Amino acid sequence: MPFEMARSEDGSGVAVLTLTGTLTMGSQLERLEASVAELTGKSQLGVVLDLSQVSYLDSSAIGTLIGCNNTVKKAGGRLRLGGVTERVKRILEMTGVDAVLPLDADANASVAALRAVTGEV
Amino acid sequence: MEAGGPVFRSLESRVEEVDEAEAWVRQFAAGQGFDESDQYFIGLAVREVVVNAIKHGNRFDLSKKVGLTLGGAPGELVVEVSDEGEGFLLEEVPDAQVAENLERRSGRGLLLARRIMDAISVHALEPAGTRVRLVKRVAAPGADRDQM
Numbered sequence: 417m418p419f420e421m422a423r424s425e426d427g428s429g430v431a432v433l434t435l436t437g438t439l440t441m442g443s444q445l446e447r448l449e450a451s452v453a454e455l456t457g458k459s460q461l462g463v464v465l466d467l468s469q470v471s472y473l474d475s476s477a478i479g480t481l482i483g484c485n486n487t488v489k490k491a492g493g494r495l496r497l498g499g500v501t502e503r504v505k506r507i508l509e510m511t512g513v514d515a516v517l518p519l520d521a522d523a524n525a526s527v528a529a530l531r532a533v534t535g536e537v
Numbered sequence: 538m539e540a541g542g543p544v545f546r547s548l549e550s551r552v553e554e555v556d557e558a559e560a561w562v563r564q565f566a567a568g569q570g571f572d573e574s575d576q577y578f579i580g581l582a583v584r585e586v587v588v589n590a591i592k593h594g595n596r597f598d599l600s601k602k603v604g605l606t607l608g609g610a611p612g613e614l615v616v617e618v619s620d621e622g623e624g625f626l627l628e629e630v631p632d633a634q635v636a637e638n639l640e641r642r643s644g645r646g647l648l649l650a651r652r653i654m655d656a657i658s659v660h661a662l663e664p665a666g667t668r669v670r671l672v673k674r675v676a677a678p679g680a681d682r683d684q685m
């Protein structure tokens with residue numbers, strides 16, 4: 417499935433990037449990083465990556481997720497992953513990055529978690 | 538490799554080769570008796586090793602090839618990935634799971650391959666290059682798949 421990305425912002429300081437397809441080494445990773453950097457540049461300091469429609473990712477994509485997290489943290493914000501499928505979750509757990517990338521059952525839960533600390537993000 | 542079964546492909550040192558190589562491995566794994574879930578993860582493991590061979594081994598040098606050999610007895614998959622690079626030692630690859638490396642962007646490919654496959658070994662080739670050998674066996678019925 418080709419990679420697609422949709423963005424939604426509601427003015428609360430929390431933005432959701434909904435990713436669809438497979439996330440592997442290539443230009444889609446650069447697009448994702450650029451979008452996250454743009455959001456933090458606009459003071460969107462709560463960033464949710466909705467992965468519920470991502471069926472597959474490789475180590476390059478994991479590195480990009482880490483890079484996005486580092487970008488948001490550096491700007492003083494927080495990033496969460498919502499709706500991670502069982503297989504993708506297993507891949508993240510195999511590498512141990514679930515210890516640094518917060519995972520939520522779905523994107524709504526990620527948004528709620530970020531809004532709960534709105535004063536901090 | 539088991540006699541009578543191994544098949545070989547030579548890949549160009551470019552990332553565009555990776556998807557096709559992965560699809561080929563998944564298809565071969567199906568023929569060896571692995572279910573869809575195993576095919577998914579085996580495909581990922583081999584993908585990571587092939588990417589390493591292209592990127593870190595051959596450094597995208599199109600004059601160098603990556604060799605991919607698939608074989609094994611029924612219920613088993615043996616994969617060999619060779620490159621023409623300078624080589625590396627498995628024990629010298631940084632541990633991506635230790636705290637100081639968790640926020641590094643790279644270094645997780647071999648970790649995934651090790652976690653997914655039953656065995657992995659690295660062999661130096663003469664006069665240059667490296668061959669990575671990966672083995673996976675079909676899990677016995679009732680085995681805990683989370684222990685992959």
